Amino acid sequence: MYHFKIASFLIVVSIVLAACQPLSPVTTAVPVTTQVSASNSAATSMPAPKVIDFPCSPNCKYSDLVIGFIQTGSEGGWRAANTASYKESAQQLGVKLKFFDSQNDLKKQIAGFVQFIQDPEVNIIVLAALETSGWEAVLQQARDAGKIVVLEDRRIDAPENLYATYIGSDFNLEGRKAADEMCKLLEGSEKKNVWELVGNVGSSAAIDRGKGFREKMGDCGINIVNTQTADWSATEGLQVTEAWLKENKDVQGIFAQNDEMAFGAIEALKNAGLTPAVDVKIISVDATAGAFQAMLEGTLNVAVECNPLLAPQVYEAALKAANGVGQPSWVPSQESVFHADDPNLLDISKGRAY
Numbered sequence: 001m002y003h004f005k006i007a008s009f010l011i012v013v014s015i016v017l018a019a020c021q022p023l024s025p026v027t028t029a030v031p032v033t034t035q036v037s038a039s040n041s042a043a044t045s046m047p048a049p050k051v052i053d054f055p056c057s058p059n060c061k062y063s064d065l066v067i068g069f070i071q072t073g074s075e076g077g078w079r080a081a082n083t084a085s086y087k088e089s090a091q092q093l094g095v096k097l098k099f100f101d102s103q104n105d106l107k108k109q110i111a112g113f114v115q116f117i118q119d120p121e122v123n124i125i126v127l128a129a130l131e132t133s134g135w136e137a138v139l140q141q142a143r144d145a146g147k148i149v150v151l152e153d154r155r156i157d158a159p160e161n162l163y164a165t166y167i168g169s170d171f172n173l174e175g176r177k178a179a180d181e182m183c184k185l186l187e188g189s190e191k192k193n194v195w196e197l198v199g200n201v202g203s204s205a206a207i208d209r210g211k212g213f214r215e216k217m218g219d220c221g222i223n224i225v226n227t228q229t230a231d232w233s234a235t236e237g238l239q240v241t242e243a244w245l246k247e248n249k250d251v252q253g254i255f256a257q258n259d260e261m262a263f264g265a266i267e268a269l270k271n272a273g274l275t276p277a278v279d280v281k282i283i284s285v286d287a288t289a290g291a292f293q294a295m296l297e298g299t300l301n302v303a304v305e306c307n308p309l310l311a312p313q314v315y316e317a318a319l320k321a322a323n324g325v326g327q328p329s330w331v332p333s334q335e336s337v338f339h340a341d342d343p344n345l346l347d348i349s350k351g352r353a354y
């Protein structure tokens with residue numbers, strides 16, 4: 001009898017004490033990431049946890065996630081596949097998705113980010129950054145507001161503890177692969193003058209692909225004679241290449257940092273009476289359906305793959321972060337290289353999702 005009284009007393013006390021405490025959600029450890037250079041593709045060591053309050057943690061489900069996705073804009077086949085990946089996977093997983101189209105305007109993109117910080121419903125912000133710099137202040141605000149940030153597609157120059165993880169390609173490796181392939185295509189060629197069509201200035205994809213290509217081009221004495229942004233667009237790829245062709249036609253290869261710019265270069269070469277992929281070798285990055293078509297038509301030599309279907313990995317990383325599960329600071333995508341002279345190219349192209 002005596003013991004029963006003590007026990008019931010203690011229970012009452014603990015209930016009273018509990019009642020006195022402020023209702024705090026389960027604190028969630030969100031991994032603080034460690035430094036990763038663009039060319040180091042290995043996943044890094046587990047970082048020390050950082051606290052962001054997440055009510056449902058550690059048992060959050062996809063249906064608890066309200067994701068504010070800040071997309072760059074709609075600049076081509078790769079981007080369309082990337083956006084579709086988010087909308088389709090959100091539906092399949094039961095994630096609530098709020099989509100912001102930055103229309104390739106950095107000011108609009110930062111304003112959209114702040115909008116999601118202020119949106120009480122949004123608990124996770126996913127960012128495809130137009131440019132690498134200018135993000136530290138708003139990421140700090142997001143953290144102070146208890147929002148988890150996940151980077152997708154493009155890396156940024158900001159302290160790693162301001163975002164949970166980065167899901168995206170090794171753009172430097174893509175550039176190195178492109179240089180290796182250009183060396184093979186220009187083997188035996190007396191001259192190796194190459195023109196480079198660059199993506200939007202300031203983006204990690206453009207910066208790192210250019211760096212990677214330059215790291216390897218010396219292996220066979222490639223000389224970049226012209227380099228200019230064509231903003232990921234076929235129209236600008238056409239205009240820039242046409243302008244160069246007016247100056248001279250002493251070019252043996254074109255490195256287009258994405259498929260669309262390569263399509264523009266192909267048109268320009270044809271208009272100048274040159275045979276694309278024969279008189280001038282052409283390599284692009286992305287390997288979307290359009291690139292496969294060009295390779296099958298014989299106007300593009302090589303496409304270095306860059307996978308746009310990132311949403312499932314990003315949603316998984318967001319859920320892990322919400323539940324305080326540690327994860328690597330960078331999860332690089334596994335990607336291939338495709339060749340126009342591959343006898344199985346048609347079959348390969350039939351099995352592609354983008």
Ligand code: GYE
Pocket residue numbers: 075076078079153154205232257258259285286306
């Ligand atoms: O290569 C290009 C798109 O960030 C990887 O952006 C992406 C790049 C892609 O516009 O087509």
